Amino acid sequence: MTMVFVGIDLAKSVFALHGVDEVGKPALVRPLVRRDRLLEMVAKLPPCTIGMEACSGAHCWARQFVAFGHTIRLIAPKFVMPYRISGKQQLGRITKSGDAYLRTLLILGARAVLAAAANKIDRISRWAITLAERRGYWKAVVAIAAKNARMAWAMLAKGENFKPIA
Template structure:
């Protein structure tokens, strides 16, 4: 049975729906209020529903799947190519309707537990960003009064008491008190970040897949938990190579007339997970006492950063293989291409 294709442009209060009625051939493009949205699809036959992977999309996708519909979440950049005229809700819904009928890699619909893990990662990332901003702000403010402190958190913590004592006689107390509060606020941010990491470690004790990924060199608590939650269903990807390409750890291709040029990595997909993998690969190269033969050969003929990205690509493929085949990590494992 052919499914009715539906494009939905979701928003906070009004959802724009676009589809063609199979019985009458009428083009339907109408807004539906949030309270009536699920009711509209409750008594319909199974549909293929396309939505942009934006805020709230995962929630609505789970609800629609429970009703028996098929849901395909697509990146906004993929959908944008199908909106050729004005930018409004009706045009966006039509563009999504066109995009969902094209072949392309869908974004996995995640469970609430997987989204909870990713939420912890996003909040931790935000706190780290705030902490970095606050450190840089203190450096900049003190420079205005001739107090130059070395880079990094350790240099700031070491110099701050001395600097505050030195400038106490020539600057107003209201500024000194504020600087001291901002400096002490860094410890509060440290505590919040550490608490989130503790909760992630507690969650990993109950998740076998995340514990298995921890055995991979360069994969820690953050990378393992983020990978499990981001991938969702491994069946979305046909191979580890496809997963690595989805993250953006493969060369970007440009060319014409049969001549293809390879450039830097494409940087597509999940920026956060790609960053974790690259940092993990860099730590392996920096701290490994005996690098593998593959790494040693790569370092002889390629720059360091290229080797880092190549190792991150290899780590991504390994992560997918362990999750897809439910295996444990083996250092000397050699993959064999099926006949």
């Protein structure tokens, strides 16, 4: 199987490449390629069709990629939107597309959970403490808030009621 299509997400300094073969299976996944390495990376690829969002930088890159025998397809930004991954699908993150007040409450609740975790020894508290030590305070707070949001959504989706522990 050879690579037929490659999609490149252009950015300022780091690009993402994703290539598929004839049947649509991933043949190349490079989430982070630095600007100075992109041309070298594309030069090593077999001639294929490369798709990029049309922007001022895309035209410059396209001219360089054509020299390597690739076919370039520039896509209008309005047609690229459906292919983007939103913050909800990425989860170490909490999306900013929802209700700002609810998001604030989740973050405040997560801060309280992390503060109280220092005095507890249960599994979730130990996880929160080690996460804060490993990744930092704010990333741990956001991870806890995202975990609480997922649990709340699951309870609402399944129609479960909250039962406080007596």
